[in-house]
Amino acid sequence: MATFPKTLIIGLGGLGSDIVVDVFKRFRNHSQHEDDLNKVRFLALDTDSGEVSERREIMKPEDVIQTSATTNITVGHFIDEIKGSSTVEQWFPTDSPELTQMSINDGAGQIRVVSRLAFSHAVQNKKLDRLEKAISELLSLSAGEGNIIEVHIVTSTAGGTGAGSFLQTACLVREILMRNNITNPKVWGYFLLGDVFLRDPSINLADPTKMTNVLANTYACIKELNGIFEIKPGDEIEFEFGRFSTVPTVISKDNSIPFNQVFLYDFENNDGNNLKFIRNYSRQISEFLYLNAFSPAGSETRSRAINEIFRQIEQGSASRYGSTGISKIVYPIENLLQYFSVRRLADNLQSTWQKIDLDFEKLHNEWRIDTNKGIFKKEPILGEFFISNVDSLAQNGMGTEQVIFKSVWSSTKVKDPETLDIIGSKSDYLLHEIVEYLRGLRDSNADISALARIHHNESFTGKVNDEANDRTNIKQVEDQLEALQREVFNFVDENKSLALEEIFTKDINSPDYHWDEARHRINGYLLEKGKAMHPLALRYFFYELLQKLEDNAAMLKESNDKKLANISQYKDVYDIKDGSGPDTHIETAIEAYEVYRNGSKSLVTKFAKLTGKSTELADFKADYVRKSKNQARTLEDFALERLEEYVFDGLISQIKKMIDNLEMLFKGIPNVMVSLKNEQNSLVNITDDSMGDPSVINILSKQKHRDFIYDEVIAKKDTIFFPEDISRNIYEELYSRTVQQLSNPLSYMYDRMDERIGNIFSKLVVKKQKEQLTADFKNDFAGFNIIEAMRKQAELDGVEPVSFMSQKCRDAERMATPFGARYDAAASKINSWALHPECVEYQNLTPNDADQLFNNPGSRQNNANRIISDYFDRTEIIREDSVMVLSVPSNYPKFAPLDMSKSYSASTEGIYYTYYRKRIKEIQEDSNLPTPHLDKRWNNPRFFRDLGVNRDAYEKNILSAFVYGLAAGNIVLIDHQGTPTWGYNTDRGIAFMLDDNGKPIKSSVKKLLIESLWNNEQLIESLNSKFRSEIEKSRNIWEQIRMEGKSMLSIPLIKDIRRFTFTAEGPHKNENLISVFSGYLTNAQDDSKFISLVLEIIIETIASVAGDRGANTKDQCVSIVSKLLEGIKDSGVPLTRQTVSKLFENKLEDFF
Structure with missing residues (x-):
């Protein structure tokens, strides 16, 4: 169990909150005991609702506090609300129309006094109650350290949320702790200064007003803090930081010094070097905060230095500042795994996913060229070409290519569950099940089933001639056939859309987009549990299904047109013609019956001679029975086959839409490839000495080392792998998009499916690849600790391992020079190495080897402390140099007073002072300009002297x-x-x-x-x-x-x-x-x-x-x-x- 005290870590504003989230994730990943987790609270305070939502997905939602107002209340309106119960009119510039008309949430825009007002609003609306509750939770814990609570507050001073609230937050924390009988609270501050923001090439702060704001705000922050540090006994400064009161709250030396120690981070270190990007400085703060908060308390060097700081503070020294430098020797395994996963996916897409399309494009281009030359051939069809090529590659391909396409081809087939032999095509089985489903619809129609059963009574079919019975029987059958015909047509019309929906689109409402029990639904064949089809197999399946649907639909149409003609001709089959001239009357069955029974013998005789039919009534009746039953059977068959035809036609349209989306997916692969290539380059650049973080020494990260691992380790053991669940996700995206397009043809204009599919490839597929690489190579490169990684690089580079590692440690010492401060050799410094226990186990380093790496005899860091803890990562070694007990501006010359005529440049000292004085003069000329201070009165130097003056x-x-x-x-x-x-x-x-x-x-x-x-x-x-x-x-x-x-x-x-x-x-x-x-x-x-x-x-x-x-x-x-x-x-x-x-x-x- 760790030995750190109960701890509260607070991030203010965007930068401070991001750092706290980073520390939170690292602590959570390394914490070994539940008691350790209970001893720490993390809070992030910010105004940006979007970023707040993202952080709440990582931390406990109640620990991410949105300090901005939920309504767009103006500054002036809020001041009117509170002026009777607070001192706001004394410190806020209420005579500035520009400020009073702003939204109270606009304080993050570099206006500290508005941010202070927003913070007051948050306190008044009990949004900061979580702060007091977090402290109460820590106080309630029974811990060996008693009620010692260390508080760490991190922010930037550039302006906005953090710069406008760090002082109130510290004072509020101290007040709560002292109210709970903690008489000497320990509060640490970590401030990123404004010049870092101006020097980051990725941030455009060309606006001179914004630049002045950033630099003036930074100066004002430290001027206020330093002024409070220098409060003399008996002096007081009015500062309202908690709940509103008409009695001014005061800060005095006796009760409210906000920070014990503040670490300032600026652009250059003591050697004049820099880290270029804000993200690298944020990482510096994050690393040191983690080290400062959670390193074992048994560190004698650290304890001795901290005691010296507190001793000087107790003596009244204002030298409460410090700066730190962190360097790391890192085996960037996450970067490498990401790189190898991205690279493997890109290789997979290029060698298999794009192969057939590229070959078809070449073939089609040749056809077009021939056509233009007058050489006419059948135009190649992509679906036919695709099916043919998959079949060929599956049977006749070579090596990995055949394995992939054999798997693709096989997944479209049905296998015997016992022998696993292929017994058919999934598309054939699906079509069979569709027909059976439609047959079931027809057979379950009670009206068709009943009406199709034609019955002639015995009297009609017997030899007895009962005229009345015969007439009744014929009329009933004819009426029944007419009713059957109407019911058949109605049945087809009523069921063609419902059946089409049932077969394809209805699964949009099914769990996981399929229902295994419904074998007539397409998705059941594509999304079988654990067997979701690869996108290549999906194309094969749908191309094959489309061909079969089109063939069947054509045959059904021809057959049904004939059946419909026969059905329509039924009314003519009883017509009696005598051949004497035009037939002006078509006899119905009953009329024909009458002719045969009572009509002219000569007419029947002539008809019989013309047709060769019998003249006997009994024969007519037998013929009628046959024809009427045949009509009923024809209608019954037509009900099914016409429904099949219509459903197949509808499925053809739907399948074409699905194929369009599948082809669009594959057409988007070149863009995915570009994205993957860019990510590969980015991953290499991140670890490149000239483009990455200059404070990090990366091991096995150069391109030659990556190529060796990929070609000589991964390729020789790798298996063909495309995650089944990703195939499922891809099809679900395509299916959802297709169904949406079918219901709303214009939905493609805003569905952004290509972006989602791109994310599936670049995130989900890569994530699965990483998981497999981690598992497959855990005993190889994926499982190296930092010492093993350095030994491997030394082996690949052909150098002696211990000398190689020792040189890397010397480089780390040089790179850990603290950022922000200028100091000499006499400054109070702490030097530490931080390592995971595994790195110094005997099988990794002998004691003599460890001394050679971490002692560096003869140098000024000779006695650097070693902190060995599970709270550090096994893939890195951390070097930390801190310089303490510093003062402003003596050790921070950018705050030094210089001639106002000097222009800002990379080498100019005093820039914070220069731009602060510039802003103060501007305010004196135009009182509407916002003060860089938290209190309009503090523009007057009688409250706080300029630093160094x-x-x-x-x-x-x-x-x-x-x-x-x-x-x-x-x-x-x-x-x-x-x-x-x-x-x-x-x-x-x-x-x-x-x-x-x-x-x-x-x-x-x-x-x-x-x-x-x-x-x-x-x-x-x-x-x-x-x-x-x-x-x-x-x-x-x-x-x-x-x-x-x-x-x-x-x-x-x-x-x-x-x-x-x-x-x-x-x-x-x-x-x-x-x-x-x-x-x-x-x-x-x-x-x-x-x-x-x-x-x-x-x-x-x-x-x-x-x-x-x-x-x-x-x-x-x-x-x-x-x-x-x-x-x-x-x-x-x-x-x-x-x-x-x-x-x-x-x-x-x-x-x-």
Whole structure:
């Protein structure tokens, strides 16, 4: 039993969910104990309903959560619903019409704040209850590790579902765990960064807006996360992540740090190499997550590294990031089995399925050429040619070809159940059974059976002449014959369609499309249990059946036309002609009887002379008995034979339609062949060093190795194989299509049968082939483990096995360099090998061999740990390198702040920062643009500093603008409707400074600094640009006037600074103006920091103008700044004049 703790794995968005599904399948396939299965829960959260449905077929449906709304509710409508019970208006940009008009389900389109709203909707609608239930299920388990639960959350940061919900998910998980008395939850994050999406050549992100979204979102994700990691004791960040509340939820250092460790995956590794495609990076995350979650806990190296991470975290370090690299030495047996199955099917189709059609095409082309030359021959008919060729190949073919066609031919025959000798053709037996079925229909018709039994009483047939009896008997018989004729015609009309349906189309409603008890149905001969006909045999059968139906139908038509004529002529057989002229009257039987009994003797005598018939009444009566009974028999026979004719004609049409579909199937084989060939190439390419996953070393996968196995192993042991159940599936598809076409002739336009048949070949047939290859070669190549496979390749390549395997391990070490991070040799690393126990059993590797493979003496990976577990596949060796305790941007330079003018290129560092700042500037120019953050307020750097930018640098930059703005009169306090209001000078006049809610800021310096200047990058940059320009101008002025002995106070900029004072008057009389710069800093020590920064700005300005740091410049500073400090009170304020003067002295000492 495994020793991993209880585990919850959560995938967010499409990529995260796909990775979780992959880990789930691997865990399920390798889990050895029911207890292990119970200790793990997998959850996949996504908005795409189609992908959700697919994942629910693999995982438990309740564990795949569709977080999107079931109705197409708009953002604005949902906000209106919840604004009274939540803080949504504080964090969502409700003043953006573009966002409020979106569907709440559109958040997956790279707009994180909308995704956050959708996640809130899902929480509110209890869709995330499964998350809490999954944790409760794990908590309820009795396990040796107690209530330790490790949580793994995987997502991408590019934008959409995952990037818009990973923070809430982590916070929600922590809250649930802490509510259940787990005070130190262990939550791991795995993030695929945005640049990977931009570099994948299969994804078109040429749209510059989308590219900016991807990069800015990535930066915002990590900026928020890093900011939370850096929360100081006592600080709080408002963040609503669970059920709605009007009281803001807060994250603090004490209760809500979301992740213990986050692994970041980016495009390049430390050596500058890459994996090219997103799927390869997804595989990296999947492999490491599996290893991290389920590798045995006894790994001392891993445990030691993890303890180091937690130790640093407990000390308050923000270095909670890591990156990993996974490489694998793989014997790709599934790929190889798929390849051999596809290749064998393609060979089979080419050598047998297409042979007769290709030969016929050649023959028909020759006939056409001869015809065009005037050489006339009978046109070849495909059906006849096919039957003839199958017969010939079955009897006279060679080798495999004969075996196949003998099997095809034989399957169309009927065999004696005891001797197994062929006793007839299935088509003949079928026709016989059809006739017997139709005979049964006729014989079961009570009216025909009764009416066909003509009865003449003894008085009529005897020598007694009873006129009354005779007349009655004749009338009854004639009436009976007329009724019989009507019934026969009605019977045929009523049964021809029903019988036709019964024979062919009725099985559409039968289980498995056939009913063995109905021997008159066609499908019973084609779909016998375990004996479904091969498609080649189907063609033979239907061609043969069609020929016989056409022959029989022709004979029946000729015969029935004669019978119908005889039936029609019955009314003439009693006519008496005297030969004296035109016969204007046709005597009926009763009239003829009257003539014979009472008519003119001369008329009868003349008739007798003309016909040679008797003139006696008794002879007439005997003749009448014979003729009437013959008419009845003729009608009875006609009922069956006319029905046969009509049914055969109908079957001919149906069979032709079936043949059309069969021929279409075979005409589609070239396309199937192309598809199979493409799949062969694709399977080879996947394992090709230049086209596959660069982190995978494949064994026995090169074309020469594949050819050897196929030609020298499979071909020498292989058997002819086409799965019977696939033949059944193919016929069922064809039969269903034919029946549908018969009922709706236009159905072919949309039935997509060719696509389904193609899938049968490319998926079902190949699957069956794989199963057989696996069974037949389990003691050969299909059963190799990775060590056996490497030994086999070494043998084929003619190299020493252990040296070959050792070199592959060295290659794997090199390829396992972690992706995303930049680090040096001193970084905290973990190196591990992961293997299945079978790979290191003595018969595979001796201890010395294993040391040579996995220790690599003399290299930096000398002490790499070996993790040996049934949870790893026997056909692969995994190498894992992890580097831990990293920080952003120190170890992730793409987040480093760089000049905005630098363009994005493959080698440019700082791209995440660059595009984030680009987006923030765009938002400042157009407030309708969506924020890359989860909270509109977080655009303001006062909440989270830019990565790699010191907070003091932020504050000093803003204070420089503030000092210059006030001193130069660019920032002014004006009267607005009787209230002092902050404004600034623009080209069009004075504009108001606006707070977080877009309203003019009154006299509050605190709001001015925190809500306006912090969030107005353009104004800050404009003021500081002017400040720098004024300093340069002032330096030039000073160069001119100092030689004249003038004071620096003659310089306009210095005059402006001199007018800037620390005031204690008016609305600010109880506080230092600068002491309110940071709204949440209240003690004198923090206030002194900002006073110190202002003093530093002033000193640096004077020194910059002076051009040196000499004594004269210092004196100038003392003179100017001392005047500034005169406005500070001696008492009653957080910082007195004495305290500030001391700060000034210290700053002078530091500076000069």
